[in-house]
Amino acid sequence: MKRPLEVGSDELPLVELDDVLQHRARIGAAVLLARHDRLSFSRLKVLLQETDGNLGAQMRKLEDAGYVAVRKEFQNRRPVTWYGLTAKGKRALEQHLAGLERLIQQARRAPE
């Protein structure tokens, strides 16, 4: 799942980032789920400003990677899909964010 990010400069060493979390909507969903225990599909859609189709596809990728758990239930006879971050997802997010932090620090140190 991890691969080095090519930053296009010899000055910057390669940093390992998680492929699954390299999409804006996917890392956004993971960060939001790390902060809140459970978020519904429609809440994620509003917060991440995504369309139904795109968010559905991105969440499926997180689900396939085992990073999020899905629970479907009915609220007032309407189906609601809830997402929660799994322990695996939490670990992956922590490592990914640490990698990003290193990358940005290195980029700041690198000469123009």
Next chain:
Amino acid sequence: MDQLERLQGDLSFVRGALDTSTRSKSPSALYFLWAAIILMGFALVDFQADLVPEYWAVAAPAGFFASAYLGWRHARRIGQASAADGRRHLLHWGAVLVVVALAALLGESRAMPSGTLHTVILLLLSLGYFTAGLHLDRSFLWVGLLMGAGSVVVTVVPLYAWTTVGIALAVSLTVAGMREGRSREATT
């Protein structure tokens, strides 16, 4: 550096989404509930002072549990459930409730005259609302300040001071609840 710029853009977008999600909002019904409870309870001090302890002994815990239920229902309705946030609200308002109840016992034991006790309770509530405004929900900040000002008013104004303060608090809570409802409509 294109990729790096994209990453920074993504992170700033995620931070924005996180800020929006953590801007803690209480349900409008909760403001309206406490507007009604406070209005009634404060007016009683002027019109039926002997009923004040009984009223608050029932209304305060009932309001607390009703608020917890409204908060839980609201979290499900907006699709955002956070046990940590729920715990923080429960601990804050639970502590306010306990402290006010302990202060009320001072009145029962005649350690404090009832007039002073009412003002002390108002000051405690003012602190409770103000700190809630700082740490939980910004809308409570003004209610806390208004309560603080109200504690001065009830010691200075001789007639219907509690009713006046109660009306002012009920109006400010109602306005805060209406603004909350409107801002939620705009973001959902």
